[in-house]
Amino acid sequence: MTIKKFDSYSYLLDRTARRVKGxxxxxxxxxxFDITIDQWLILKSxxxxxxxxxxxxxxxxxxxxxxxxxxxxxxCKKGLTERVMHKDDxxxxxxxxxxxGKAKLLELSPKISEIRMKxxxxxxxxxxxxLKMILNKIYQNLES
Amino acid sequence: MTIKKFDSYSYLLDRTARRVKGxxxxxxxxxxFDITIDQWLILKSxxxxxxxxxxxxxxxxxxxxxxxxxxxxxxCKKGLTERVMHKDDxxxxxxxxxxxGKAKLLELSPKISEIRMKxxxxxxxxxxxxLKMILNKIYQNLES
DNA sequence: AGCTAATAATTAGTATGACAATTAAAAAAT
DNA sequence: ATTTTTTAATTGTCATACTAATTATTAGCT
Numbered sequence: 001m002t003i004k005k006f007d008s009y010s011y012l013l014d015r016t017a018r019r020v021k022g023x024x025x026x027x028x029x030x031x032x033f034d035i036t037i038d039q040w041l042i043l044k045s046x047x048x049x050x051x052x053x054x055x056x057x058x059x060x061x062x063x064x065x066x067x068x069x070x071x072x073x074x075x076c077k078k079g080l081t082e083r084v085m086h087k088d089d090x091x092x093x094x095x096x097x098x099x100x101g102k103a104k105l106l107e108l109s110p111k112i113s114e115i116r117m118k119x120x121x122x123x124x125x126x127x128x129x130x131l132k133m134i135l136n137k138i139y140q141n142l143e144s
Numbered sequence: 145m146t147i148k149k150f151d152s153y154s155y156l157l158d159r160t161a162r163r164v165k166g167x168x169x170x171x172x173x174x175x176x177f178d179i180t181i182d183q184w185l186i187l188k189s190x191x192x193x194x195x196x197x198x199x200x201x202x203x204x205x206x207x208x209x210x211x212x213x214x215x216x217x218x219x220c221k222k223g224l225t226e227r228v229m230h231k232d233d234x235x236x237x238x239x240x241x242x243x244x245g246k247a248k249l250l251e252l253s254p255k256i257s258e259i260r261m262k263x264x265x266x267x268x269x270x271x272x273x274x275l276k277m278i279l280n281k282i283y284q285n286l287e288s
Numbered sequence: 289a290g291c292t293a294a295t296a297a298t299t300a301g302t303a304t305g306a307c308a309a310t311t312a313a314a315a316a317a318t
Numbered sequence: 319a320t321t322t323t324t325t326a327a328t329t330g331t332c333a334t335a336c337t338a339a340t341t342a343t344t345a346g347c348t
Contacts, residue, residue, distance in 0.1 A: 006260040009272065010164050011185065015206040016279040017161035020154050022336075023286040029337085038304065041155065055326060062159045067305055069328060074303080091313045091326045116150040121285045127278050128153065134267065134275050135160040141265045142167040166306070173307090182334065199296060211335055213298060218333080235296040235343045 013138075020119045027115045033108055038063070039075055040112060043097065043105050046081065051094040053086065080104055157282075164263045171259045177252055182207070183219055184256060187241065187249050190225065195238040197230065224248055 024037050035043070038061075045060045046052060052060070058068045072095055075081040080101035086092035097105065120128070168181050179187070182205075189204045190196060196204070202212045216239055219225040224245035230236035241249065264272070 005272075006264050007188070007257060009264060009276070010168065010260050011206075012276065012279050013157075013161045013164055016283050017157045018206070018335075019283055019286050020157055024154065025336075036303065044151070053326080062155075062162070063304085064306070065327065066307085066329080067303095070304080086326095089314070089326080091311095093327080113151060116154050119282050119285055120150050120153060122281055123278065127274075127281075128149075130271075130274050131278050132153070132156065134271050135156050137266055137271075138263050139160050139163055141263055142163050162305080169306075180333065197296075207334085208336065209297065210299080210337085211333095214334080230296095233296080233344070235341095237297080 023119065024112075024115050028112075031111065033111075034078070035075075035080070035104070035108075039071055039080075040108070042068075042071055042075060042095075043080060043101060044109075046095065046097045046101070047105060049096065051084070051096045053089075053092045053094055055092070057095060075101070167263065168256075168259050172256075175255065177255075178222070179219075179224070179248070179252075183215055183224075184252070186212075186215055186219060186239075187224060187245060188253075190239065190241045190245070191249060193240065195228070195240045197233075197236045197238055199236070201239060219245070 021037055028035065028037065028040075033040075041061050042057060045057060054065060054068050054072060057063075057072075058065050061068070063071070072081060072083065076083060079098055081095050082098050083093040083095055086094050123131075165181055172179065172181065172184075177184075185205050186201060189201055198209060198212050198216060201207075201216075202209050205212070207215070216225060216227065220227060222244075223242055225239050226242055227237040227239055230238050267275075
C-alpha cells in the first residue's frame with residue numbers, strides 16, 4: 001500500500017458520510033418532517049424528559065457549542081424545545097422537549113429508523129461490527 | 145440488532161468523517177498551507193496538466209456544482225487555478241492549474257499524505273479492504 | 289429553421305461546522 | 319475578600335453542503 005492511498009480513503013469516508021446524511025435529509029424533506037438530521041439528533045438526545053445543559057448536549061452529539069447554540073435556536077423557534085434557566089448555574093440553560101417536541105419525537109422515530117436502515121442494506125452483522133470497530137479506531141487515532 | 149441501531153451507525157460514520165476532516169484541516173492550518181481540504185481535493189484532481197470542466201470536477205470530487213463554483217472562485221483568487229473558456233461549449237469553463245498551483249501541489253503532496261496517514265494508524269491491510277468494501281456498499285445502497 | 293428540452297454555471301437562501309473573540313458567571317488561588 | 323482563572327453560552331466570520339431559481343447556451347424535435 002502506498003502512502004498516497006490514505007488520501008483516497010479519507011475521501012471515500014467523507015463522501016460516504018455525506019451521502020448517508022444527504023439521503024436521510026432528502027427523505028426528511030419529502031416526508032415534510034420539518035426538521036434536519038442534526039436537529040433530529042438533538043431531539044433524540046432529549047428523550048425521556050431529560051433536562052440537559054447545552055454543553056452536555058454538545059458532547060453527546062459531537063458538536064461544538066456555537067453549532068449547538070444555533071441548532072437549539074432553530075428548535076426553539078419551531079417550538080420543539082425550550083431553554084430553562086439552570087437552577088444552580090446562571091451561565092447555563094437546561095434544554096428540554098416541549099409537548100410538541102415529544103410528539104414530534106414519537107411521530108418521527110419509527111419513520112427515521114426506517115430511513116436510516118436503507119444505507120445498511122446488504123451488510124452482514126459482521127460488517128456492522130467491523131465497521132464500528134474500524135471507525136472507532138480511526139476516531140481514537142485522532143484523539144487530542 | 146434492533147432497527148434503532150442504524151441511527152447510531154449513521155452518527156458514528158458522520159462523527160468519524162468529521163474528525164478525520166477536522167484533524168487534517170488543523171494540520172493544514174498549523175502548517176500554513178493556505179488552503180482547505182476541499183480545495184486540496186480539487187488541486188489534486190487537476191494534476192498532470194488536466195483541463196477539466198467544472199461539471200467534471202464536481203463529479204470527480206463528489207461535490208455539487210454550486211459548491212464547486214465557490215471553491216474554484218477561492219482557488220482562482222489565490223492564483224492557484226484559472227478558468228479558461230471551453231473551445232466548443234460556451235456554457236463551460238475548463239479549469240486548470242496555474243504555475244503556482246502546480247508548485248503548491250508538488251510542495252504539499254508529501255506533507256498531506258503524511259497527515260492523512262495518521263488516521264489509519266493501527267489498521268491492518270485487511271481493515272482497509274473491509275472498510276473500503278463496506279463504504280462502497282453503503283454508497284451504492286443510496287445510489288439514486 | 290424554429291421551438292422545446294436539456295445542460296453548465298451562477299446566484300440566493302438556509303443549515304452546519306470550525307475557529308476566534310466576547311460576555312457573564314462560577315470556581316480557584318492567594 | 320479580592321483577584322485570577324475557568325467555564326457556558328453567544329456572536330461573528332468564513333467555508334462547505336444542499337436546494338431552488340436564473341441565465342446563457344446547446345441539443346433535440348418536428
